[in-house]
Each structure stands twice: as structure tokens, then as C-alpha cells.
Amino acid sequence: SDRTLVLLKPDAVERKLVGEVVSRFEAKNLDIVAMELRQLDADTLARHYEEHVGKGFYDDLVAFMSRGPVVAMVVEGPEDTWEVVRKMMGATNPRTAEPGTIRGDLGILFTENLVHGSDSLASAEREIGIFFPNL
Ligand code: ATP
Numbered sequence: 001s002d003r004t005l006v007l008l009k010p011d012a013v014e015r016k017l018v019g020e021v022v023s024r025f026e027a028k029n030l031d032i033v034a035m036e037l038r039q040l041d042a043d044t045l046a047r048h049y050e051e052h053v054g055k056g057f058y059d060d061l062v063a064f065m066s067r068g069p070v071v072a073m074v075v076e077g078p079e080d081t082w083e084v085v086r087k088m089m090g091a092t093n094p095r096t097a098e099p100g101t102i103r104g105d106l107g108i109l110f111t112e113n114l115v116h117g118s119d120s121l122a123s124a125e126r127e128i129g130i131f132f133p134n135l
């Protein structure tokens, strides 16, 4: 089995798109092996976004990611699950993300791009350790 971390960001929860996005992963025949609604704090976000700490957009990113709860989940598939999920999410900027992707179909603003998915197998293992240390 092969797992990745997915976060449904505060905009997805506010806009009541949790079911819509979860449905896409289910329809793809991926397994949801953990899922929790959770308010993120600054420490957790600094660990999760360690590669972005100190960048110009970091404070805006933290303000956005902590303005309401996220849905954190671990998604499992047969192989390269992180890559399958990233393809389903579409490009970082929803304005230019392809139609048919989560961001391309549902988003329009850059920061409010609905969903996070780990960007490598190593990132997936690291991030699952942050959000679901008992898994
Ligand atoms: P995520 O890590 O959230 O899945 P991503 O891997 O597609 O998204 P990253 O480069 O890791 O993109 O950036 C993390 C998040 O930071 C993006 O989702 C976006 O909301 C925000 N972000 C990234 N670059 C910028 C930027 N130049 N200006 C504003 N916000 C940005």
C-alpha cells in the first residue's frame, strides 16, 4: 500500500465542498484510511510548511490555513498515490488549473486553492507523521 496526506483547506470547509472533494477520491477508488476535522496552530503549520517558512507569502499562508478548521486525511492507493492525488488536484493556481481537476473546477483565487497533497513519497511519510503520528 501507498499513502499520502491530503488537507481540505479552510476555504473548502467554509464553502461546504468537503463532500464534493471526498467524493472524487472515493470515485477514483482510493481508500480514506484516516480523516479528522482539525483547527491548525502555528507550530503545526510551521512543521507542515517548513520549506516555506520565511518566504514572502508565508504569513498570509498561515493566516489562511488557520482561519478555520481543515479536514486532514490519509488517502491510500496501490502505488504512487501522492502523484495520483496531485494530478487530481491540478496546478497550484486554481485560475490556471485544468478543468477536470479539483482546483480547476472549484477554485479561482491563488491562496484559496482548496486542497493540499504531499508532493513526493518522502513528503507523504513526513506529513503523515505530523498529522497522524499513530498511523
Ligand atoms: P500545497 O503544498 O498547499 O499542496 P502546492 O504544493 O501546489 O500546494 P506550494 O508551492 O507547496 O504549492 O505552496 C504552498 C501553498 O502556498 C500553495 O498552495 C499556495 O496557497 C501558497 N503559495 C505558494 N506560492 C505562493 C506565492 N508565490 N504567493 C502566494 N501564495 C503562494
Ligand code: MG
Pocket: 119
Ligand atoms: Mg506543496
